[in-house]
Amino acid sequence: xxxxxxxxxxxxPLFRDALRLTASQALPDAQIIEASSFDGLRTTLxxxxxxxxxxxxxxxPGMVGLSGLLFLRAAFSAVAVVIISANEEPSVxxxxxxxxxxxxxxxxxxxxxxxxxxxxxxAGEMWVPAGSDPQRHGSSDDAELISRLASLTPQQVRVLMxxxxxxxxxxxxxxxxxxxxxxxxxxxxxxxxxxxxxRTQAVIVTQRLxxxxxxxxxxxxxxxxxxxx
Numbered sequence: 001x002x003x004x005x006x007x008x009x010x011x012x013p014l015f016r017d018a019l020r021l022t023a024s025q026a027l028p029d030a031q032i033i034e035a036s037s038f039d040g041l042r043t044t045l046x047x048x049x050x051x052x053x054x055x056x057x058x059x060x061p062g063m064v065g066l067s068g069l070l071f072l073r074a075a076f077s078a079v080a081v082v083i084i085s086a087n088e089e090p091s092v093x094x095x096x097x098x099x100x101x102x103x104x105x106x107x108x109x110x111x112x113x114x115x116x117x118x119x120x121x122x123a124g125e126m127w128v129p130a131g132s133d134p135q136r137h138g139s140s141d142d143a144e145l146i147s148r149l150a151s152l153t154p155q156q157v158r159v160l161m162x163x164x165x166x167x168x169x170x171x172x173x174x175x176x177x178x179x180x181x182x183x184x185x186x187x188x189x190x191x192x193x194x195x196x197x198x199r200t201q202a203v204i205v206t207q208r209l210x211x212x213x214x215x216x217x218x219x220x221x222x223x224x225x226x227x228x229x
Contacts, residue, residue: 003029004122005048009041009068010034010057010084015107019055019084019114026115027122038062038071045076053121055105058085058092065210066092066099067161073100075154082121091142093132095209098146103127145209148194156193159186164203164210 006023010016016034023032033048035041039062045051054072058065072081082103083096093104103126105117117127152160155176162172169187173180187199196202 003027003031004052005031005033005050006118007033007035007041007044007048007051007054009036009038009054009060011036011060012057015057022111022114023055023118025111026118036060038068041068041072042075045072045079049076049078051079053102053118054079054081055084056081058083058087063161064164064207066095067157067164067206067210069096069099069101070149070152071154071157071161073150074152074157080121082117082127088129090132093128095142095146097126097128098143099150104129104132142209145194145205149206149209151193152190156186156190159183160190160202160206163187163190163199164207 004027006027008016008019008023010019013036016036020032020034023030033044033051035044038060041054041056041060045054056068056072058068060068062068063071069081069083072079080102081100082105083093083101084105084107085092086107088106088108096104103117103121105114105127106129109117109129120127149157158176159172162175167175169180169183173183176183191198191202194202194205196205
């Protein structure tokens with residue numbers, strides 16, 4: 001297989017080390033870059049826009065659940081993203097695929113299975129766990145919300161993520177280096193695209209989808225730690 005550039009985004013050093021070892025066994029000539037936070041991942045991709053594949057955990061500092069995937073698909077659409085997570089809920093897998101993930105790898109997967117997944121993904125194929133149905137659709141409400149979220153621009157996604165963190169317009173403007181009037185315009189556009197009347201409703205409907213994935217992932221991580229994984 002030809003050399004490639006792979007980004008591992010996970011805030012757990014031990015898992016990053018294990019995944020790097022597995023990936024390097026499958027792709028000995030690959031350049032493997034690591035990121036431990038979502039801001040670090042953004043910086044990495046800005047410096048490496050030609051990355052071939054991002055392996056993205058569902059929970060890292062700076063993102064909640066599927067919000068990171070939503071932003072990456074909007075801001076770095078040319079980079080393939082695969083979720084690698086302790087969460088194996090079928091609904092979360094379907095939501096990730098609907099938001100543009102190229103695949104979904106459970107953290108419980110054996111090294112040989114991860115190597116097979118990487119080979120398939122780098123060949124341009126979708127990869128999901130055995131038994132998963134990539135054609136299956138969730139509820140119509142979730143499908144509608146995912147479609148609306150996918151219509152947001154990268155900056156609108158960032159604003160929505162910051163709204164979800166409880167930041168005021170002034171704080172968001174300072175963080176993004178723009179005027180408060182610009183943020184107000186972004187918020188108005190977000191409300192219109194999501195079909196809601198105010199920022200509170202925007203946060204509620206978004207967190208309903210994003211937090212479900214994050215909560216399940218956190219529970220799965222805890223079970224894994226207790227089991228000595």
